[in-house]
Amino acid sequence: MTGSPTTKVCVVGAGPSGLIMARTLLEAGIDFDLYERHSDVGGIWDPDNPGSPVYESAHFISSKFTSYFYGYPMPENYPDYPGYRQLRDYIRAFAGEYGLYDHTTLDIGVDRADLVDGRWQVRLADGRQHTYSHLVCANGVTWHPNLPSYPGLDGFTGEARHSGTFRYPEEFKGKRVLIVGGGNSGVDIACDAALNADAAFLSVRRGYRYIPKHVFGVPLDVFINEGGSPPPGITAPEDPSELIDALVGDLTRYGLPKPDHAALSSHPIVNDQIIHHLNHGNITAKGDVAEFRGDSVVFADGSREKVDLVLFATGYDYAIPYVDKDLFRWNRGQPQLYLNMFSREIDSLYVLGFIEFADAAYHRFDEMAQLIAFDVAATGETKRRLAELKRADQPDVRGGMHYIDTPRHANYVETHTYQHVLAELRDRFGLRALDDQSHDRLRRSAASQVGV
Structure with a gap:
């Protein structure tokens, strides 16, 4: 040819x-x-x-x-x-x-x-x-990078930038950090913040499922593509949403919104460490950002947090x-x-x-x-x-x-x-x-x- x-x-x-x-x-x-x-x-x-x-x-x-x-x-x-x-x-x-x-x-x-x-x-x-x-x-x-706009952001006294500028976990040392966006890079970086920041927050607008990288000890994509089955004695739901919910548990326990769509109707978020950090109190889940006020961020539920650094994991x-x-x-x-x-x-x-x-x-x-x-x-x-x-x-x-x-x-x-x-x-x-x-x-x- x-x-x-x-x-x-x-x-x-x-x-x-x-x-x-x-x-x-x-x-x-x-x-x-x-x-x-x-x-x-x-x-x-x-x-x-x-x-x-x-x-x-x-x-x-x-x-x-x-x-x-x-x-x-x-x-x-x-x-x-x-x-x-x-x-x-x-x-x-x-x-x-x-x-x-x-x-x-x-x-x-x-x-x-x-x-x-x-x-x-x-x-x-x-x-x-x-x-x-x-x-x-x-x-x-x-x-x-896609950078969102929020009321009061221009007057925010902390540092605000896109997650594409982030590289080293040490950037979070000694800071109160907010990650905005619950996609794959957002939750990855939120895990770095959970381990390194003085306080870490993850803001999400809607409910997503966080999918473990291994299912019954097998990489997730191998399990799915090769028609994997659970070990003997274990019955697993056939519906992907039900399976993920069974493996991960009730996300609302951690302050995350309940997933509002089927698992396969959104790009998969493959990360099980964020659940670990939420379980251990290393990071706090927050809702959507409503506005910025000076050195603080106000969320849709009216709560307010003082923040030194905001990273917008808001896509490209x-x-x-x-x-x-x-x-x-x-x-x-x-x-x-x-x-x-x-x-x-x-x-x-x-x-x-x-x-x-x-x-x-x-x-x-x-x-x-x-x-x-x-x-x-x-x-x-x-x-x-x-x-x-x-x-x-x-x-x-x-x-x-x-x-x-x-x-x-x-x-x-x-x-x-x-x-x-x-x-x-x-x-x-x-x-x-x-x-x-x-x-x-x-x-x-x-x-x-x-x-x-």
Whole structure:
């Protein structure tokens, strides 16, 4: 599978999705350049990459058994849930093993990518310009912090900043700390505050379920994906909400709101340590913030706490800053794409990594990259059929699920339904499903070990 002699792809970003795209293009024999503004690959998993939101205690929320690149399992000596250093080293070893560094230009970002007469004119940060037939935006979604607004925040005498600026637990020493936001990074950081701050508070607007990382001694995603069953003599509820509630208990005991939605209708919050700290009084749950008054925060229930530091774990805005925003259709801050990767209007424009689902990401990115590469190389009738699908096909990628009404969930997909839709598309065009042998010919050694 190769494109025409004038086919050359520009891939922006050498995090996991960009590297997966690079390996797929290399496998397909499609010419490309990969640009990374940082001094090495790894994306957010290198906290020295300016703007990375990674903090010292950051670990994967999916296990190593489901979160690896096809054909490149994580080392056996890695824990079930690797930390950021291990993930950074794993990603870089992956890039080396498949020869991806040879096609990556480091320390050079992309300033602009403009569509001119059907070709992409790409201007680099050093002023150089190159022309490409196709553009893959793989710059990731956790680089542009979303900061909320509250009455009185401008007059708050303490320190207030986004959680993306946080790195070390020592930042909490000697302070009364409030974490606003109960998502995965919010509760992780709240656990750091619980152990290090003079007083720690966690503010949440609604009721969520906090899911343990292990179920009956097995990593959560392994238990779910492999149809796990409880040990002999134990009967577990089949409904996921009931199972989680049985394992974790009544959250209202800790001052947290009762979950107001089914477990699978929201992005999973995989953290059991926050319950431990609530159990031991190391942190106090609070409701929504109503306003700031001087050195204090007033909550929706009228209670008030003096606070030295507020971290807003309030998510990130989706952004592709080097492309004219008008080239995408946007809904609630997210670009509207066919199968969450293909532009519906511009046949040569793709986005890899702007997708949310309750599953490990890297295998899905590989499957998406396979279809992007196929589209890049397609000609004639195949290209026409693909273009028609991109314009008009409206597959159900939610599988009948009703997700909570937040911007994050606007484009959320049900992972098994999404995999089925991708499989149907592969079958329609005669593509083989990926497996752990799909990229073997690119490997530089018969067996590769990550140096840790």
